[in-house]
Amino acid sequence: MNRVVHPVSSRLLRTQNRPLSCALTTAIVLINYSEQQAIRLNLDTPEECAPYLATESVSWVDVQGLGSENILQRLGQVFKLHPLVLEDVATVPQRPKFEDYNDQQVVICHMVLADDEGDGFYREQVSIVLGSNYVLTIQEESEYDCFDALRDRIRRQKGITRCQGADYLAYCLIKAIIDGFFPVLEDYGERLEELEKEVVRSPSTRTLEKIYELKRELLMLRRSIWPQRDAINMLILEDSALIQEEVRVYLRDCYNHAVQVIDMVETYRELASSMMDVYLSSMSNRMNENIRFLTVFSTIFLPLTFIAGVYGMNFKFMPELEWYWGYPLILLIMLSVAGSLLFYFRRQGWLFKADPAGK
Amino acid sequence: MNRVVHPVSSRLLRTQNRPLSCALTTAIVLINYSEQQAIRLNLDTPEECAPYLATESVSWVDVQGLGSENILQRLGQVFKLHPLVLEDVATVPQRPKFEDYNDQQVVICHMVLADDEGDGFYREQVSIVLGSNYVLTIQEESEYDCFDALRDRIRRQKGITRCQGADYLAYCLIKAIIDGFFPVLEDYGERLEELEKEVVRSPSTRTLEKIYELKRELLMLRRSIWPQRDAINMLILEDSALIQEEVRVYLRDCYNHAVQVIDMVETYRELASSMMDVYLSSMSNRMNENIRFLTVFSTIFLPLTFIAGVYGMNFKFMPELEWYWGYPLILLIMLSVAGSLLFYFRRQGWLFKADPAGK
Amino acid sequence: MNRVVHPVSSRLLRTQNRPLSCALTTAIVLINYSEQQAIRLNLDTPEECAPYLATESVSWVDVQGLGSENILQRLGQVFKLHPLVLEDVATVPQRPKFEDYNDQQVVICHMVLADDEGDGFYREQVSIVLGSNYVLTIQEESEYDCFDALRDRIRRQKGITRCQGADYLAYCLIKAIIDGFFPVLEDYGERLEELEKEVVRSPSTRTLEKIYELKRELLMLRRSIWPQRDAINMLILEDSALIQEEVRVYLRDCYNHAVQVIDMVETYRELASSMMDVYLSSMSNRMNENIRFLTVFSTIFLPLTFIAGVYGMNFKFMPELEWYWGYPLILLIMLSVAGSLLFYFRRQGWLFKADPAGK
Amino acid sequence: MNRVVHPVSSRLLRTQNRPLSCALTTAIVLINYSEQQAIRLNLDTPEECAPYLATESVSWVDVQGLGSENILQRLGQVFKLHPLVLEDVATVPQRPKFEDYNDQQVVICHMVLADDEGDGFYREQVSIVLGSNYVLTIQEESEYDCFDALRDRIRRQKGITRCQGADYLAYCLIKAIIDGFFPVLEDYGERLEELEKEVVRSPSTRTLEKIYELKRELLMLRRSIWPQRDAINMLILEDSALIQEEVRVYLRDCYNHAVQVIDMVETYRELASSMMDVYLSSMSNRMNENIRFLTVFSTIFLPLTFIAGVYGMNFKFMPELEWYWGYPLILLIMLSVAGSLLFYFRRQGWLFKADPAGK
């Protein structure tokens, strides 16, 4: 089983290349808890999990980083993972999905993290394997996850997590992942608002690029969240003994959150599409303004220059040239031509509308 | 359980920020009625509801304003609300939805109110909890709701509400919420008609912005009404003992109203999209008109100025300059050149079509 | 129960305001027939129907005009109508729909009538209530309906209508309504063809408005026919004793006609959308032609005027000015410049393509 | 029962009006075959079919041309057709559909024929009635059909047709109709390819019209094939005794062919839509090229003409005019101005890019 990476999809999907700190190290963290106590251990080998899995208490084995193939293989032996699960876990990026292997329920998720500078987001694959009294999570990278609040709740015995089984833990993990989409969407909401202003007030080629980037990134978000919703739905509908009826209610709430994320992504996409139209119209407006300016200016000076040209002709017999008041008269005529043209343009609304339209 | 607010979605969804009068105060109004009598009380604490819930008569507990977390918690204890219900109620804005908790049916709705100045609308979340002989409504804000007509009907014993159970009361509430969309849509219909005129007669950048805003607001309306329809449908289909067959007929009518709202929203959205195309075409028309004007004007004066230029040359031997009729002859030639060009343009339809097309 | 009218939707849906002749008068026409005989009576009060409903023969009570509320209420008592039916009947415009009230099947339809001048259409709401041996139809207005052919067939005993029950009568009514869409669509087909010619040959702002109007009206037609199809489908599927298996076959045919109407509406809508694109391209073409004309004209006269300007300079030492053949030589040079430019433009295809493209 | 023709739909659907040779004559051709023998007869009256229908062997009654109403009525009596079938057969164009009348299965199809000149197609309605041991086909026109290969196969006993029942014959007919779409699509494929070249190399208004026509005709093809697919599917799913399990496998293959036709139609439609965009962009490109030409030309001559104008002024004291080298100096200056502008334009890429972009 190789670590298969489809370079192109990966490149298109990850908006910013976060340096893989050390792709080869794998940290294994075990949290074992019951209502009475909670232990947290950093393990060196997957085999060390075995004794904890045998206990009644809930074990959360968190593998951080898809390190060496060897460790994954040994993990597969300890947890009796189906070869396809191992392949899915190691193949990054995988489409989020749910698979039911009778004694194990596998959910593959995408976890997102807003970029600090407010554009783009990081994405990481998390595979969640729910067994009878354990949850195994395998994260693509070791650096970051969105489970700290959950770890804290387990440690300090906040909420009801400690009193519940492994299925509730799986719910908490999925919920943390889904709710992690909201801050990212928040960033996109803000970028949309900024773009809305920019597109009308001062559209430039950069604006166009920004809209396109926004659309592309929303497309990626959408590709992550849609199948995630389906995965949660299948997890709810699958009539597995691993998940209690009580927890199903919580998962339905989780499903609703996923739908809300989808809703927002789709709304943002529609807004971004409309914005492209607005951009095109804005450009058209600007061009209009330029052309109108040119038209007005040319139309005024063309006849004036012509008149000047006429009296620059060298005909011997041009009576006007001899008149004493000829020159001032012609200047006056020029002035009146310019004036009447200006008056015409003003009535046509070409003169003063230009500015508010363009600004 | 915190009051979770997703700032971005909230900002995008609420078209105008209505000042939250006093977000922390919560008014609790209890209306208890049977066919014989109806009481209305302003309660200070949630616990005061308890005795009324124990009676046979129908109780409507209306909590106005998501005040302090503490009150919500105590409300949860009095009504035995599931923790997820409490979370949903407190999280604003929530996607409209229906949840079935066996002895309670929860519907989360969006109530809309047309803005007085005819643009935009306010939106408020209302959570409706239907129990065996009570309805609990929790409103996001205390200032406004669309239930006054219903309260009046209960008080004055108009209609059949007083003779019916809590399920009929829930129907009345949902119906009031759905029918509240129609005046908002009316406003949008009027704005659309105004824009239709504006976009053809006097399109400006402001028109473009207006169309975009309209599209965005309709998108928001749509996000509120679609899931609301689904929620009502699930309420009808859910085979709960809380809702009598008779009331289901009424709910179906309510569902039809929701479909009608959706129908109108979608129609308006399509019209707004077409209008964007019309706008682009209008702009293109105007530009055409400008360019045609410039073309006609330039094309007439360019040859005239050239002729004048020729006879302004200082060659020693230019016989025409010496002719006695040279000057008038040249003027005549110029006139005939201009005349034939005008004739050509007129035949091409460039001369007089400009105005009706542009106006 | 009030007569609820949503002004905005009504305004948008009815393309032309037909003057409501006398909204308050309600004409009640009863047609009672069996295979042997057929009676037609104009009734004054709804109560007069009662004796006929008690007979075995089929009664068609046709209420024309949503007159006074009082008459509707009494009608409701005579026919034992559900309050929601009364509300639906009185609310105009209602979305076409089907409701099953066990002993009554209610279908609310939209009847359309092509405008005589060939643009736009009138729309009227018809509510059809099918009981065990009667059909009650309530029309929005009294002036027009499309049932005359049916009345004639009953009177003259043409076709099989007289031999069949109330369910077949209901089918005949629905069929008449659906088939009434075809002449309206015919008008739209003709308008589309005219627009197709206009948009390529002589596009103007008016063309744009016409396309937009067409799209809007087709949208309205669509909003009428889609739910009507669903209503007929539900009528077929609903396993009611009121409708015999035999008549279901006829209703399926009716359903197919509705689908055909939808098909045509959708096709017309797509054509109208494509036409908008063609319009935009046509405008772009025209602009192109104008600009090309300007370019050719300017490019020819600019160098000529420049040459004339050079020899209009007043330098003391310009040998060419003294030459005897200077003037004709310069004229020749100018001619050759103009000629070579014209040759260049012709080779570029800018010179003669302009006309066919623009015409 | 009248021959109902909806003029508008017919006009829009038939791309070219083929002269109806003699709409009133109806040719009735009977082919009766069993494994041993095959008879082909031209009948004068529908009643002559009766004896053949009574035999065990398969009868194919092919009615060519919707001649007189009288013949259709008599046909209805001989074959015991439901009145709705007769109406459907006589109503042209009917939407393709399937109807199950217990002892008869009716499929209404559209048969298409590519026009010889490679643009547009003819369309003809064929109604297929499958009975226990006969197939009745009623064609709109008598001139052409796509069943010649099938007739030949029956006559010469090629393939397995002669050994099979009426259901297999019906399959063969439907298959011939569906496969008749492929040559038409072939023509469209070729037209698309030609348009692809034209739209980039030499777009003209005619190109635009061609794209629009292509889109319209594909829309018509689509309207014929989509319901045909549904009809075949219903024929397969309908659990009728008239069709043997074995033949269902063949019909499924037929269904797959219909899906392939749809696939191609949809692909062509998408390509045609994209081509409209390409056309718009091409036009925009050409305009750009024109404007750039005008800009370059004007910008070079404007300053030159200005300089010439300056030295054409008649001021008494203009020292340059007196210089001996004044004139050549000014010419040099003009040259250098023109040169530096050309250099600037070249660096901007406005000078030589024009041609490749425009060609």
Add this chain to the structure above:
Amino acid sequence: MNRVVHPVSSRLLRTQNRPLSCALTTAIVLINYSEQQAIRLNLDTPEECAPYLATESVSWVDVQGLGSENILQRLGQVFKLHPLVLEDVATVPQRPKFEDYNDQQVVICHMVLADDEGDGFYREQVSIVLGSNYVLTIQEESEYDCFDALRDRIRRQKGITRCQGADYLAYCLIKAIIDGFFPVLEDYGERLEELEKEVVRSPSTRTLEKIYELKRELLMLRRSIWPQRDAINMLILEDSALIQEEVRVYLRDCYNHAVQVIDMVETYRELASSMMDVYLSSMSNRMNENIRFLTVFSTIFLPLTFIAGVYGMNFKFMPELEWYWGYPLILLIMLSVAGSLLFYFRRQGWLFKADPAGK
């Protein structure tokens, strides 16, 4: 049974015509394996397969090239293929599909191969017939396939293939075909990225053609993969004894891969569509820039030339001409006119914005 080729679809679907090396030769390769051993034989006639099909071990008969019709017919006899299967195999290109013939499961697939030069792809039809202990694959061409890795795994006994039945072999084949789409998509991802840069930085008519080609090729990819997904799904759902429950899990994984391919194709298509918009906007931008340049230049020189023209007039009495400082004064005036216009344009942002916008 003829080899039916629909020329047009074939032409449109195959992006580059790979020379059919020798369409008439058919190579038959048999691989027979069990856990213990694996034989590979090149057969001359289809009949030679027969003895191997009778054994318990798994036989993979790989027919490369749709050679002579005769061989296909004999193959049909050896494997007892349904006539429709033979027709489907020989008809190229066929729409991917699944057919269940009780004792045989037939999947028709499209295999794609990225072109070496990175644009376009080759496509080949592969028909897979799964029997009780054999798999028959029939490839359109003999030159290339994507099964070499699989052959290698069988030969070297890598993985679990050798221990599994014919159903697992069929899975391996389908998986190899689906996974073959990824490298092709990779190429498209790269082309998209290059186009993204080109469309903003240096859009030309060629860019437009490239986008259109990309869209067309993605449309073809889509036409191959969508029905392939459906075929796999039907293979999973079909409750055939030929496929063991265990292998179904693997096929589900395969299905997920197909969905991922679809996902990527759809994303790329959306990006390509957006890019068309960006292209149009870029063109509009460039035109704007040109027009602005022309406007600024003309507007500055028009008044200057006019002033020069005025003082080139030959009036007898023009006092300015006599002034000693007249000439320098006028030059100064001209300079200040030009300067103030430049200042105005700069404030309008027309002067320096041009460059960054256009680059």
